[in-house]
Amino acid sequence: MIELFEDPREDKKSDRPAPASLVKFRQVSQDAQKGAGEARIKAQKDKGKFTARERISYLLDQDSFFEIRSLMESSCSDFGVKDKHIKGDGVITGFGRINGREVAVYAQDFTQLGGSLGLAHARKIADLMDRALEAKVPVIGLLDSGGARIQEGVDSLNGYGEIFYRNVKASGVIPQISVILGPCAGGAVYSPALTDFIFMVEGISHMFVTGPSVVKAATGEEVDFDTLGGSHPHSEKSGVCQFVAKSEQDCFRQVRELLTFLPQNCYEKAPLESTSDVFDRPVHVLERVCEMDPKKAFRIHHVIWRLADDFGFFEIHQNFARNVVTGFIRLGGEVVGVVANNPACLGGALDCDASDKAARFIRFLNAFNIPLLTLVDIGGYLPGVQQEHGGIIRHGAKLLYAYSEASIPKVTLVLRKAYGGAYIAMGSKYLRGDFNFAFPSAEIAVMGPRGAVDILYSRDLKAETDEQKKELLKEKLTKEYSDKFASPYQAASNGSIDEIIEPAEARAKIIRAFQVLRNKRNPKENPHKGNIPL
Numbered sequence: 324m325i326e327l328f329e330d331p332r333e334d335k336k337s338d339r340p341a342p343a344s345l346v347k348f349r350q351v352s353q354d355a356q357k358g359a360g361e362a363r364i365k366a367q368k369d370k371g372k373f374t375a376r377e378r379i380s381y382l383l384d385q386d387s388f389f390e391i392r393s394l395m396e397s398s399c400s401d402f403g404v405k406d407k408h409i410k411g412d413g414v415i416t417g418f419g420r421i422n423g424r425e426v427a428v429y430a431q432d433f434t435q436l437g438g439s440l441g442l443a444h445a446r447k448i449a450d451l452m453d454r455a456l457e458a459k460v461p462v463i464g465l466l467d468s469g470g471a472r473i474q475e476g477v478d479s480l481n482g483y484g485e486i487f488y489r490n491v492k493a494s495g496v497i498p499q500i501s502v503i504l505g506p507c508a509g510g511a512v513y514s515p516a517l518t519d520f521i522f523m524v525e526g527i528s529h530m531f532v533t534g535p536s537v538v539k540a541a542t543g544e545e546v547d548f549d550t551l552g553g554s555h556p557h558s559e560k561s562g563v564c565q566f567v568a569k570s571e572q573d574c575f576r577q578v579r580e581l582l583t584f585l586p587q588n589c590y591e592k593a594p595l596e597s598t599s600d601v602f603d604r605p606v607h608v609l610e611r612v613c614e615m616d617p618k619k620a621f622r623i624h625h626v627i628w629r630l631a632d633d634f635g636f637f638e639i640h641q642n643f644a645r646n647v648v649t650g651f652i653r654l655g656g657e658v659v660g661v662v663a664n665n666p667a668c669l670g671g672a673l674d675c676d677a678s679d680k681a682a683r684f685i686r687f688l689n690a691f692n693i694p695l696l697t698l699v700d701i702g703g704y705l706p707g708v709q710q711e712h713g714g715i716i717r718h719g720a721k722l723l724y725a726y727s728e729a730s731i732p733k734v735t736l737v738l739r740k741a742y743g744g745a746y747i748a749m750g751s752k753y754l755r756g757d758f759n760f761a762f763p764s765a766e767i768a769v770m771g772p773r774g775a776v777d778i779l780y781s782r783d784l785k786a787e788t789d790e791q792k793k794e795l796l797k798e799k800l801t802k803e804y805s806d807k808f809a810s811p812y813q814a815a816s817n818g819s820i821d822e823i824i825e826p827a828e829a830r831a832k833i834i835r836a837f838q839v840l841r842n843k844r845n846p847k848e849n850p851h852k853g854n855i856p857l
Contacts, residue, residue: 352393356376363434363435364434366434367433367434370527371526371527372433372467372504372505372527372571373504373571374432374434375414375415375430375431375432375433375434375465375467376415376430378430378465378504378571378575379415379417379419379428379430379465381571381572381575382419382421382428382463382465382575382578382579383419383420383421383426383428384419384420384421384422384423387419387420388417388418388419388428389417389418389419390415390416390417391416391417391418391450391451392416392447392450393415412435412441412443412444412447413431413432413435413436413437413438413439413440413441413444413468414429414430414431414432414438414440414444414447414448415429415430415432416428416429416447416448416450416451417429417451418454418460421578421579421582422579422582422583424460424582424587425458425460425587426460426461426462426463426582427451427452427454427455427458427460427461427462427463428462428463428464428465429447429448429451429462429463429464429465430464430465430467431444431465431466431467431468431505432467433467433468433469433505436469436472437468437469438467438468438469438505439468439469439470439471439472439479440468440470440471440472440479440482440483440511441472441475441478441479441482442475442478442479442481442482444472444482445479445481445482445483445485445486446482446485448464448486449482449485449486449489452486452489452490452493453489455493455497456489456492456493456496456497459496459497459587459588459590460497460587460588461497461498461499461500461582461585461587462493462497462498462499462500462518463500463501463502463578464499464500464501464502464514464515464518465502465504466501466502466503466504466505466507466511466514466515467503467504467505467506467507468505468506468507468511469506469508470506470508470509470510470511471483471509471510471511480510483510483511483513483514486514487513487514487517490514490517490518491517491853494517494519494690494853494854494855495589495690495691495851495852495853495854496588496589496851497587497588497589498519498520498582498585498586498587498588498691499517499518499519499520500518500519500520500521500522500578500581500582501514501515501518501520501521501522502521502522502574502575502578503515503521503522503523503524503528503529503530503564504524504527504528504571504574505527505528505529506529507528507529507530508529508530508531508532508533508534508552509532509533512530512531512532515530515563516563516856517856519687519854520565520566520581520639521557521563521564521565521566522564522565522566522567522568522574522577522578523553523554523557523558523564523566523567523568523574524554524567524568524569524570524571524573524574525553525554525555525567525568525569526549526553526554527571528553528554529548529549529551529552529553530552530557530563530564531551531552534548534551535547535548535551538551554567555567555642558640558641558642558643559642559643560643562640562643562644562676562679562680565639565640565643566581566639566641567642580637581637583596584637584651584658584693585691585693586691586692586693586846588691589690589691589692589846589849589851590846590847590849591692591846592692592693592846593657593658593691593692593693594658595656595657596653596656596658597656598632598633598653598655598656599633600632600633602654602655602830602831602834602835603828603830603831603834604830604831605827605828605830605831606629606630606826606827606828606829606830607826607827608625608629609626609629609762609826609827609829610826610827612626612738612739612762612764612826613762613763613764613826614764615739615764617702617739617740617766618670619666620666620667620670621666621667622665622666622667623648623663623664623665623666623667623671623698623700624636624638624648624665626663626698626738627648627650627652627661627663627698629830630652630654630696630829630830630833631652631653631654632652632653632654632655632656633653635652635653636650636651636652636661637650637651637652638650639651639684640680640684643676643680644674644676644677644679644680645665645667645668646664646665646668646669646670646671646672646673646674646677646705647662647663647664647665647671647673647677647680647681648661648662648663648664648665649661649662649663649680649681649684651693652696654696654830654833654834654837655834655837655838657694657837657841658693658694659693659694659695659696659837660684660685660687660688660693660694660695660696661695661696661697661698662681662684662685662695662696662697662698662749662750663697663698663699663700664698664699664700664701664749666700666739669705670702671700671701671702672701672702672703672704672705672745673701673703673704673705673715673719673722673745673748673749674704674705674710674715674718675710675713675714675715675718675719676718678715678718678719678721678722678748679718679721679857681722681725682721682722682724682725682857683725683854683856683857685722685725685726685729686725686728686729686852686854686855686857687854688729688731689725689728689729689730689731689852690851690852690853690854692731692844692846692849693731694731694732694733694734694837694840695729695731695732695733695734695750696734696735696736696833696837697733697734697735697736697749697750697756698735698736698738699735699736699737699738699741699746699749699750700737700738700739700740700741701740701741701742701745701746701749702740702742702743702745703742703743703744703745704719704743704744704745719744719748721857722748723747723748723754726748726749726750726754726755726756727754727755728852730843730844730849731843731844732757732836732837732840732841732843732844733750733755733756733757733758734756734757734758734759734760734833734836734837734840735749735750735751735752735756735758735759735760736759736760736761736762736824736829736833737759737760737761737762737765737767737811737820738762738765739762739764739765739766740765740766740767741765741766741767741768742766742767742768746767751819752818752819752820752821753819757836757840757843758821758822758836758839758840759819759820759821760820760821760822760823760824760829760832760833760836761811761814761815761820761822761823761824762811762823762824762826762829763811763823763826764811765811765814765823766810766811767810767811767813767814767819767820811823
């Protein structure tokens with residue numbers, strides 16, 4: 324009988340040579356870690372890009388990553404793919420921690436076959452997503468790929484199908500984040516589109532269904548990569564991308580910050596964070612809102628910052644549909660999602676893009692048990708032929724649906740004005756807002772008082788020929804209409820508003836309202852609702 328261990332209390336490195344099997348394993352493992360070799364790694368860095376392993380290192384907590392399926396290879400026997408013995412098949416998959424919390428992560432390696440997706444590559448990602456769904460932890464994809472691996476034919480396309488299916492199954496159950504760190508073209512773009520948040524980096528990130536050369540051949544249009552599918556068009560025009568970073572390091576910092584506001588899954592609540600900011604801190608500066616002309620523009624961010632714990636606001640979709648602002652704050656340490664009209668852009672009116680932006684964010688909040696604060700300062704839906712033909716009826720209905728469907732705690736505050744159907748759409752009592760407040764200066768009506776007077780008293784105004792007297796009459800009639808039909812007291816008297824509040828007490832009132840609603844919904848009893856791209 325062989326004594327395997329001399330002393331069970333001692334465990335030190337032996338001077339004896341390592342067994343042949345261990346030597347072989349270490350060599351294979353080292354080769355897999357090296358990737359495609361120095362030349363291709365240098366080419367990656369010359370483009371100003373990190374390697375896949377460096378990206379994982381920057382994103383995750385130090386020494387928290389453990390890799391799975393690192394030795395998996397393609398079984399494709401055509402075009403010499405199998406002969407290359409590419410360990411990992413161009414994608415690194417595994418688990419790690421961000422701020423001490425578990426996440427699943429995969430990173431495509433552009434230095435290996437251009438990060439192209441083959442069947443083994445897709446199976447690795449699909450397997451990781453299956454495990455993440457079982458473990459109920461977020462999935463983060465670091466995408467840098469030339470697209471489908473043409474050497475594998477339809478198998479590569481089938482691989483995309485496997486990933487898309489899992490994106491949908493995980494939707495609304497675990498947070499899904501896509502980080503575009505290079506090209507993402509063709510069918511590959513639809514996996515990020517099915518996730519909750521997309522990050523891009525200026526200068527290196529590109530997303531498009533068809534590239535510039537195909538566009539030119541098909542339509543005759545000449546366009547470069549940045550103009551067609553760079554971070555700016557997707558963050559400002561298409562709305563595909565929610566976050567833009569100046570560098571990869573900045574991008575990973577933003578991803579880490581976003582995760583501090585999110586629960587691990589739909590069965591939990593977002594993490595509570597201690598704050599030194601007292602809940603009943605008065606916000607006297609909000610009294611200025613009461614003295615402002617309802618038509619005067621101002622940035623809604625100033626209101627959000629002053630209401631939030633420590634004046635912090637993490638904005639989502641900052642560059643897209645700026646007439647509505649969305650993002651996360653903390654109130655009394657609790658994470659709260661904010662949807663707010665922004666009078667600094669289009670007067671805060673709702674248009675097609677703003678409706679989509681707000682509706683999808685509300686549906687995300689509802690899926691992941693995050694309370695909703697709505698700040699209202701809106702004159703209505705944006706008028707015009709372009710909006711009507713663009714489908715404002717269809718897009719606007721999505722916002723109505725999202726508010727009505729949401730069973731999370733919902734608190735609404737009307738700041739200056741809430742007119743017409745847009746008043747109903749912005750978290751009104753009749754879409755089941757839990758607590759609806761208004762400032763004393765708020766105007767809540769079918770339309771603005773001056774516009775209403777022009778219609779209701781058109782004959783009287785036309786009959787007055789003296790312009791000065793006409794203006795005085797109009798001011799008198801406007802005040803009478805405002806007091807009778809647009810006053811917050813009238814809205815409070817019929818139950819449309821729960822309470823008219825002191826602006827300085829707004830923070831305390833809102834936090835107290837959310838405290839009352841804390842147990843409104845048990846996350847574990849929450850029916851699963853996917854976050855479909857709107």
